[in-house]
Amino acid sequence: MYSGRMQSLLRTIEFLGLSLWLGSDVFLSFVVAPGAFRILASRDQAGAMVGFGLWWMHVIGVVCGIAILLARLLRTRTLSSLAAPAALCVVLMIGLTVVSQHAVSPKMAALRTQMGSIQTTAADSPLLAEFSRLHRISVSLESGVLLAGFTAMYLTVRELGVGR
Numbered sequence: 051m052y053s054g055r056m057q058s059l060l061r062t063i064e065f066l067g068l069s070l071w072l073g074s075d076v077f078l079s080f081v082v083a084p085g086a087f088r089i090l091a092s093r094d095q096a097g098a099m100v101g102f103g104l105w106w107m108h109v110i111g112v113v114c115g116i117a118i119l120l121a122r123l124l125r126t127r128t129l130s131s132l133a134a135p136a137a138l139c140v141v142l143m144i145g146l147t148v149v150s151q152h153a154v155s156p157k158m159a160a161l162r163t164q165m166g167s168i169q170t171t172a173a174d175s176p177l178l179a180e181f182s183r184l185h186r187i188s189v190s191l192e193s194g195v196l197l198a199g200f201t202a203m204y205l206t207v208r209e210l211g212v213g214r
Contacts, residue, residue, distance in 0.1 A: 052125065060125035064206060067114035067121070071143070072199045074107045079192060093169050097162065101155070108151040111195070115144040136209060139202035143195050150191040158184045 052060070082103050086096040118140050122131055131137060161181040165171045171178045 057125060060121045061210075063121035064118050064125075065203075067118040068140075068199060068203050068206065071111045071114040072196065072203065074110055075192060075196055075199070078103050078107050079196075092167075094162075094167050097168060101159065104155065105151070108147050108155075111147045112144055115140050115147070134205075134209070136202045136205035139198045139205065142198045143202070146191045146194045146198070150188055150195075154184055154188050154191065158188065 078100070083096075083100045086099040087093065090096040090099060119132060119137060122134075122137055123129070125131075132141070158181060161177055161184070162168065165175070165177050165181070168178070168181070
């Protein structure tokens with residue numbers, strides 16, 4: 051087994067990974083996105099800004115997720131620890147993020163290109179309707195990442211046995 055210091059370092063990596071991922075998701079969702087749509091000159095510019103931030107948030111999230119799982123694996127030295135509820139939440143977070151990044155975001159980008167401008171697209175346009183549907187899916191996926199992340203954080207804290 052690892053020394054107490056190494057155990058603490060690996061736990062810190064797990065908590066840091068979860069904190070960075072959740073913090074970036076909350077910041078993008080509740081600060082950057084609303085701010086971009088409020089401050090920038092057009093919805094198209096705001097959407098481009100949010101899309102850029104979302105891409106980076108997804109990359110950071112997947113890297114953090116892998117780091118969390120590797121730190122857990124090193125700390126416990128057993129593959130079965132990846133089947134623990136906290137680890138399964140992280141796996142779910144990675145899965146939802148990958149689906150959002152590679153299945154939903156590219157389709158939304160293609161629709162934005164086809165429309166030219168969301169602002170000038172007719173409200174009854176089938177392209178805009180499909181974009182709106184995909185946006186709802188994207189928001190649902192990100193909400194799932196947040197919920198799974200908060201759950202993972204709770205379960206990871208509970209694993210420490212604090213207060214027992």
